[in-house]
Amino acid sequence: MATQDLASHLAEQQGAEDKLYNQVALRISELIEHGTLRPGARVPSVRKLSEQEEVSIATVMQAYRVLENKGLIEARPQSGYYVRARLWQAPAEPEKSEPPLRATRVNTSELVMRFMQAARDPALVGFGAALPSPQLLPTRQLCRTMAAVGRRSPQLANRYDVAPGAHELRVQIARRAMATGCTLAPDDIIITCGCQEALYLALRAVAEPGDTIAIESPTYFGVLQIIGSLRLKACEIPTFPRHGICLDELEKRLDCCRIKACLFMLNYSNPLGSCMPDAKKARLVEILARRNIPLIEDDIYGELAFAPERPKVAKAFDRGGQVMLCSSFCKTLAPGYRVGWIVPGRLRDRVQHLKYVTSVGTATLPQLAIADFLANGGFDHHLRRLRRLYAEQLERVTHAITKYFPKGTRVTRPTGGYVLWVELPPQIDSIELFDRALEEKISVAPGPIFSPKQQFRNFIRLNCGAPWSQTIDQALLKLGQLIARMM
Amino acid sequence: MATQDLASHLAEQQGAEDKLYNQVALRISELIEHGTLRPGARVPSVRKLSEQEEVSIATVMQAYRVLENKGLIEARPQSGYYVRARLWQAPAEPEKSEPPLRATRVNTSELVMRFMQAARDPALVGFGAALPSPQLLPTRQLCRTMAAVGRRSPQLANRYDVAPGAHELRVQIARRAMATGCTLAPDDIIITCGCQEALYLALRAVAEPGDTIAIESPTYFGVLQIIGSLRLKACEIPTFPRHGICLDELEKRLDCCRIKACLFMLNYSNPLGSCMPDAKKARLVEILARRNIPLIEDDIYGELAFAPERPKVAKAFDRGGQVMLCSSFCKTLAPGYRVGWIVPGRLRDRVQHLKYVTSVGTATLPQLAIADFLANGGFDHHLRRLRRLYAEQLERVTHAITKYFPKGTRVTRPTGGYVLWVELPPQIDSIELFDRALEEKISVAPGPIFSPKQQFRNFIRLNCGAPWSQTIDQALLKLGQLIARMM
Numbered sequence: 001m002a003t004q005d006l007a008s009h010l011a012e013q014q015g016a017e018d019k020l021y022n023q024v025a026l027r028i029s030e031l032i033e034h035g036t037l038r039p040g041a042r043v044p045s046v047r048k049l050s051e052q053e054e055v056s057i058a059t060v061m062q063a064y065r066v067l068e069n070k071g072l073i074e075a076r077p078q079s080g081y082y083v084r085a086r087l088w089q090a091p092a093e094p095e096k097s098e099p100p101l102r103a104t105r106v107n108t109s110e111l112v113m114r115f116m117q118a119a120r121d122p123a124l125v126g127f128g129a130a131l132p133s134p135q136l137l138p139t140r141q142l143c144r145t146m147a148a149v150g151r152r153s154p155q156l157a158n159r160y161d162v163a164p165g166a167h168e169l170r171v172q173i174a175r176r177a178m179a180t181g182c183t184l185a186p187d188d189i190i191i192t193c194g195c196q197e198a199l200y201l202a203l204r205a206v207a208e209p210g211d212t213i214a215i216e217s218p219t220y221f222g223v224l225q226i227i228g229s230l231r232l233k234a235c236e237i238p239t240f241p242r243h244g245i246c247l248d249e250l251e252k253r254l255d256c257c258r259i260k261a262c263l264f265m266l267n268y269s270n271p272l273g274s275c276m277p278d279a280k281k282a283r284l285v286e287i288l289a290r291r292n293i294p295l296i297e298d299d300i301y302g303e304l305a306f307a308p309e310r311p312k313v314a315k316a317f318d319r320g321g322q323v324m325l326c327s328s329f330c331k332t333l334a335p336g337y338r339v340g341w342i343v344p345g346r347l348r349d350r351v352q353h354l355k356y357v358t359s360v361g362t363a364t365l366p367q368l369a370i371a372d373f374l375a376n377g378g379f380d381h382h383l384r385r386l387r388r389l390y391a392e393q394l395e396r397v398t399h400a401i402t403k404y405f406p407k408g409t410r411v412t413r414p415t416g417g418y419v420l421w422v423e424l425p426p427q428i429d430s431i432e433l434f435d436r437a438l439e440e441k442i443s444v445a446p447g448p449i450f451s452p453k454q455q456f457r458n459f460i461r462l463n464c465g466a467p468w469s470q471t472i473d474q475a476l477l478k479l480g481q482l483i484a485r486m487m
Numbered sequence: 488m489a490t491q492d493l494a495s496h497l498a499e500q501q502g503a504e505d506k507l508y509n510q511v512a513l514r515i516s517e518l519i520e521h522g523t524l525r526p527g528a529r530v531p532s533v534r535k536l537s538e539q540e541e542v543s544i545a546t547v548m549q550a551y552r553v554l555e556n557k558g559l560i561e562a563r564p565q566s567g568y569y570v571r572a573r574l575w576q577a578p579a580e581p582e583k584s585e586p587p588l589r590a591t592r593v594n595t596s597e598l599v600m601r602f603m604q605a606a607r608d609p610a611l612v613g614f615g616a617a618l619p620s621p622q623l624l625p626t627r628q629l630c631r632t633m634a635a636v637g638r639r640s641p642q643l644a645n646r647y648d649v650a651p652g653a654h655e656l657r658v659q660i661a662r663r664a665m666a667t668g669c670t671l672a673p674d675d676i677i678i679t680c681g682c683q684e685a686l687y688l689a690l691r692a693v694a695e696p697g698d699t700i701a702i703e704s705p706t707y708f709g710v711l712q713i714i715g716s717l718r719l720k721a722c723e724i725p726t727f728p729r730h731g732i733c734l735d736e737l738e739k740r741l742d743c744c745r746i747k748a749c750l751f752m753l754n755y756s757n758p759l760g761s762c763m764p765d766a767k768k769a770r771l772v773e774i775l776a777r778r779n780i781p782l783i784e785d786d787i788y789g790e791l792a793f794a795p796e797r798p799k800v801a802k803a804f805d806r807g808g809q810v811m812l813c814s815s816f817c818k819t820l821a822p823g824y825r826v827g828w829i830v831p832g833r834l835r836d837r838v839q840h841l842k843y844v845t846s847v848g849t850a851t852l853p854q855l856a857i858a859d860f861l862a863n864g865g866f867d868h869h870l871r872r873l874r875r876l877y878a879e880q881l882e883r884v885t886h887a888i889t890k891y892f893p894k895g896t897r898v899t900r901p902t903g904g905y906v907l908w909v910e911l912p913p914q915i916d917s918i919e920l921f922d923r924a925l926e927e928k929i930s931v932a933p934g935p936i937f938s939p940k941q942q943f944r945n946f947i948r949l950n951c952g953a954p955w956s957q958t959i960d961q962a963l964l965k966l967g968q969l970i971a972r973m974m
Contacts, residue, residue, distance in 0.1 A: 109840055113836075113839070113840055113843070116649055116843065117649075119649075120649055122646075129647065131647055134641070134642040134645050134646065135642070137645060139637075139641040139642065139644070139645040140637075140638075140641045142637075142645070143634065143637030143638060143641050143644060143852075144634075144637075146633065146634070146637065146852070147630065147631075147633065147634030147637065150626075150627075150629075150630030150631075150633065150634065151627075151630060154621070154626040154627045154630055155621040155622070155626065157626070157630060157823060158621050158624060158626040158629070158821055158822060158823040158824070159609075159621065159822065159823050160616065160618055160817070160822040160823060161823060162603055162604075162606075162607055192846075193680050193825075193846040193847075193849070193850070194846060194847055194848075196844075196845070196846055196847045197845060197846040200844065200845050200846070209696065222844075222847070225840075225843065225844045226844050229840070229841065229844040330647070334645055335645060335646065335647040336644060336645040336646050336647060336648060336850065336851035336852060337645070337850055337851075337852070338680075338846065338847070338848065338849065338850040338851075339850075349600075352600070353596055353600055353712075353716070354716065356600070356603065356712065357683075357687065357709075357712045357713050357716040358683070358684060358687050358845065358846075359679075359680040359681060359683055359684040359687070359825065359845075359846065360680075360681055360683045360709070360825070361681075361825065362680070362825065363680070363823065363824055363825040363826075363850045363853050364823035364824075364825075365630075365633070365823060365824070365852075365853065366850050366852065366853070
């Protein structure tokens with residue numbers, strides 16, 4: 001990753017001036033970028049740099065962890081940190097998106113269901129669904145925890161858990177919310193069947209059929225399916241691949257369309273991987289509060305920052321209870337447990353009633369197992385490992401794209417999460433590519449499912465949730481060949 | 488229970504002529520009713536009756552099991568069957584319900600949420616929510632099964648289980664459907680988060696805001712909440728406490744209101760406990776098929792028949808795919824697992840998409856644990872025990888009502904399930920009773936939550952899902968005193 005990317009990333013991440021380790025990391029990354037520190041060279045020892053920069057040992061350690069997560073340096077046991085060999089230039093990023101100005105109906109359900117059913121086949125090399133690889137998750141440990149909870153208090157584990165959900169879990173979620181900049185009480189939180197139900201309930205709570213919802217362009221297809229199914233309209237907001245939606249363009253649309261609510265993924269959006277700087281989030285919340293428009297915030301990837309500290313949520317800047325924060329443990333712990341949550345703000349009672357109406361409550365035992373894991377299982381330790389692995393996997397897939405995909409391919413450079421948004425040469429039809437890849441037992445997510453009007457015809461999203469392997473390398477080579485043949 | 492009740496029950500249960508054991512049971516029950524066999528008397532031995540009636544030993548055994556479940560006879564070890572001492576007369580049943588003729592909006596959400604939140608308190612004596620007592624369920628065994636499934640294949644257990652849901656479970660549900668009179672393939676079934684989500688998806692699939700849904704009067708309040716939340720209207724159909732809705736009255740309303748769909752609980756309805764005879768079900772399906780009106784069938788209590796064989800479902804008579812069968816394991820196995828299902832008939836694709844939109848999928852491990860239990864855990868053995876216990880519990884609570892409640896109280900006589908619908912003297916306000924009982928740490932379900940217009944002011948529903956105990960006896964005594972004080 002080029003220095004300017006890192007610099008911009010660091011600046012975005014938090015007001016960089018108060019984060020010493022970011023400055024130190026930036027200094028070293030510049031030395032690497034300018035060739036002062038060449039691939040294979042040893043970077044200054046922690047002690048030496050600490051003296052030289054007049055910062056603590058801990059600060060240097062943290063700076064080196066940032067650089068390690070970004071793939072710029074690597075630790076060699078008993079020997080210190082070295083500059084990683086990187087002899088390739090990452091491709092350019094896609095440009096700002098240009099959706100139509102008007103609100104539109106969504107009609108992609110057939111394509112999405114075809115995609116989802118195809119993605120279920122376990123025999124595929126799965127670049128399709130945005131799934132963490134089960135190998136990377138503490139699946140066995142969670143199963144053991146669940147068994148222990150069940151043994152300890154079987155009656156508790158089998159009780160009807162009517163909304164708002166298990167108190168134990170809500171306590172843990174509230175505790176962890178501090179890292180997102182929020183102060184939450186357990187009663188602010190309602191447990192849901194994954195983030196999808198949280199988003200579904202939020203949209204039902206704020207909108208009626210015919211209403212218009214502002215979304216990012218491109219946006220996660222699951223959100224588009226809710227919007228279509230509830231007979232809402234979507235107003236797409238142009239986005240930058242790094243910082244997410246363009247606030248000026250948002251304001252323009254707020255002025256001309258009758259936007260009922262916004263639904264945005266501000267941290268490591270899907271599929272873009274963009275992350276809105278915290279200061280920009282504050283401005284967004286302020287813009288919407290002025291107009292009394294609720295913001296539904298999908299933070300499902302927020303914990304998967306590559307930097308040591310996760311970004312804040314927009315909810316952290318919310319004064320009037322207008323931000324409805326949605327998230328889940330599906331991307332970090334347990335896709336199969338279907339445990340998510342919503343912080344509905346001032347619409348709490350309405351959302352709780354809707355949750356009751358829709359599914360009464362969420363399965364109890366998975367909630368208790370996750371609560372126990374959060375309290376005692378080393379979630380932060382697990383997250384640190386996961387972030388490092390995802391950063392590495394994104395880097396490896398990007399490198400393979402550089403080698404195997406045609407010239408002119410553009411790729412995003414996310415600073416968190418595990419998906420890449422790939423712009424192929426303009427003549428490539430990604431739905432055709434999707435079908436051809438399926439025949440080769442490879443799944444990809446075609447661009448048109450991320451847009452109400454099936455734009456992004458020549459884009460694909462690649463899931464990088466699985467550990468790098470020969471199979472993945474070969475599948476990317478094959479994809480590159482398929483694309484070349486379609487040109 | 489009087490002979491005429493048993494006779495009517497048996498006639499309802501299935502075309503009695505082809506069920507020899509029902510005839511034998513009826514014969515013996517008549518001998519008891521007429522005093523030929525007095526309380527404490529030994530009934531003829533199995534062998535003797537088999538010779539006398541010229542039927543097989545198995546038939547007599549089954550007949551005695553019916554009588555035992557009904558509480559008429561009891562087995563004494565090493566000694567045979569004896570007539571149970573029953574020195575009390577059960578109260579009269581409520582009469583046919585008389586709802587308003589017009590379709591109405593539902594507005595009971597506040598009352599229901601107050602009721603549901605109150606019912607959550609584990610310190611209460613719980614006649615409120617219709618819950619099976621965890622002690623009666625194979626909770627430990629299910630937990631062990633879940634742990635074993637998780638150990639055996641942790642990756643499988645943590646996979647994203649997108650609709651239609653775990654194949655293993657759908658195979659087991661299809662296998663069991665034979666007893667309901669249906670021939671189903673696993674792909675006919677979609678797994679849901681409990682029966683509530685199944686009903687929710689079914690209503691979303693068939694109706695638009697403003698449409699009218701025909702329901703039973705009284706009807707389960709969870710259904711009313713869905714109807715209200717989706718801005719539908721409810722048209723209540725008069726019901727008989729034993730056989731459920733009056734088909735003539737239904738036809739009248741089908742002719743004058745524009746009914747978009749029907750949602751009925753034909754087997755052991757909640758709160759009535761009524762069970763529609765199978766022949767009447769066939770007629771119902773035929774009436775609706777002629778008018779091309781879908782029937783959403785809630786069979787959540789269907790497995791809890793007190794007779795040895797469960798009644799059929801209306802789906803068994805469905806030729807055109809117009810019946811949408813919904814059920815769950817919440818009442819028989821695991822309230823906390825939130826595993827239900829729907830057989831959507833010809834609207835399968837639409838329901839599958841709606842399930843995806845609403846919550847993507849259902850938690851995987853609870854599905855696999857239940858599938859394993861159904862395959863290997865002795866579900867039928869468990870059900871037989873459960874049916875016997877529920878029949879006994881209903882009988883005990885009915886007896887206590889006879890002793891403790893004021894004269895004029897009426898009570899239903901369900902032939903399955905575990906709730907009683909109690910009509911109190913007309914001057915009793917059951918919402919006031921609900922509040923006063925809460926102060927005494929007793930929960931009941933007030934009648935008005937079972938009606939869109941808050942009718943049934945002097946009715947309560949009593950959950951009899953918990954094993955009989957001194958506490959329950961005392962709570963019923965207390966309830967009787969509270970009611971007496973309100974007169």
